[in-house]
Amino acid sequence: MLERLEELERQALTELEGITDEAGLNAWRVKYLGRSAELGVILAGLRELSKEDRPAVGRRANEVKLNLESTLQTRVEALRVAALERSLQEERLDVSLPGRKPILGRIHPANQTLRQIYNIWAEMGFQIYLSREVETDDFNFGLLNMPEHHPARDMWDTFHTTATGVLLRTHTSPGQIHVMRERAPEPIRVILPGMCYRYEQSSTRAEIQFNQVEGLAVGHHITFADLKGTLNAFARRMFGEHVRTRFRAAHFPFTEPSAEMDIECFICEGKGCSVCRRSGWLEILGCGMVHPIVLRNGGYDPTVFTGFAFGMGPERITMLKHGIDDIRYFWGNDLRFLEQF
Numbered sequence: 255m256l257e258r259l260e261e262l263e264r265q266a267l268t269e270l271e272g273i274t275d276e277a278g279l280n281a282w283r284v285k286y287l288g289r290s291a292e293l294g295v296i297l298a299g300l301r302e303l304s305k306e307d308r309p310a311v312g313r314r315a316n317e318v319k320l321n322l323e324s325t326l327q328t329r330v331e332a333l334r335v336a337a338l339e340r341s342l343q344e345e346r347l348d349v350s351l352p353g354r355k356p357i358l359g360r361i362h363p364a365n366q367t368l369r370q371i372y373n374i375w376a377e378m379g380f381q382i383y384l385s386r387e388v389e390t391d392d393f394n395f396g397l398l399n400m401p402e403h404h405p406a407r408d409m410w411d412t413f414h415t416t417a418t419g420v421l422l423r424t425h426t427s428p429g430q431i432h433v434m435r436e437r438a439p440e441p442i443r444v445i446l447p448g449m450c451y452r453y454e455q456s457s458t459r460a461e462i463q464f465n466q467v468e469g470l471a472v473g474h475h476i477t478f479a480d481l482k483g484t485l486n487a488f489a490r491r492m493f494g495e496h497v498r499t500r501f502r503a504a505h506f507p508f509t510e511p512s513a514e515m516d517i518e519c520f521i522c523e524g525k526g527c528s529v530c531r532r533s534g535w536l537e538i539l540g541c542g543m544v545h546p547i548v549l550r551n552g553g554y555d556p557t558v559f560t561g562f563a564f565g566m567g568p569e570r571i572t573m574l575k576h577g578i579d580d581i582r583y584f585w586g587n588d589l590r591f592l593e594q595f
């Protein structure tokens with residue numbers, strides 16, 4: 255029995271030396287120190303031994319048990335230290351490495367143009383007024399001199415909501431009525447920027463959503479000359495001191511007379527190219543003198559007050575400035591496009 259204990263001890267210790275991981279240690283513990291391990295069986299069976307053998311075997315068996323337990327403890331400790339050492343080696347930080355550059359977001363190209371437009375109009379004394387994107391039929395059309403069934407409504411393909419008479423604004427012009435009703439009879443100089451929506455087949459030139467910047471001036475002696483002078487001043491600041499402009503007669507139900515403003519094509523300087531479709535001119539906004547009916551709907555007496563209004567599309571202006579040939583890039587969220595600005 256004593257020899258068996260020696261043998262067992264030697265075998266256990268040799269095996270323990272070769273173990274390098276936690277799972278191995280656990281298996282070893284079960285094998286040699288567990289309840290049904292041979293050593294345990296010997297200890298449990300001590301009382302069956304003869305009186306002479308019992309003390310010596312008992313003492314030796316307990317020694318072996320203590321020795322195995324303490325050697326195991328030492329081994330566990332050693333493995334823990336080794337593991338720590340290894341992780342310190344492997345995960346060492348080189349604090350002298352240059353850092354990675356954080357990726358910086360940037361201002362969306364449409365917003366860059368919007369901010370430029372705001373600055374120019376702010377310098378000319380125009381306040382920014384925000385107006386709602388969900389409108390009533392009345393504000394989007396009726397109060398702008400387009401009663402129900404007016405054929406001009408066809409110029410604006412409309413997203414209707416499930417509530418009768420409630421729609422997504424097709425242009426920023428309904429904001430004119432909101433400002434006038436809020437300010438009458440004070441003079442007005444505001445711009446109204448914001449998103450507009452049209453029920454359109456999207457294409458390179460048309461999107462179902464886009465920004466507009468509306469402008470409105472109402473006062474006592476405002477004339478068409480003021481309209482032209484102000485818009486010319488804007489064009490010079492937006493497109494350069496030497497830009498040439500022209501006004502073409504147009505028609506909008508809410509302005510009379512109405513016009514569209516072109517700027518000379520800055521790509522070909524008026525010679526004619528693909529961007530200006532060989533015309534030498536680029537259309538950038540619609541404008542006109544506020545229609546008397548619209549003034550009245552806003553709470554201003556048209557025999558006393560006059561005003562001008564205009565509406566421009568910042569995406570279109572951005573496209574012209576940067577030679578972008580498809581308006582759908584603006585809301586496509588393609589980083590390859592956005593990162594160029």
Ligand code: PHE
Pocket residue numbers: 424425426427468506509540541542563564565566
């Ligand atoms: N609301 C017009 C459009 O969307 C633009 C416009 C605004 C024209 C103000 C004249 C005056 O086409």
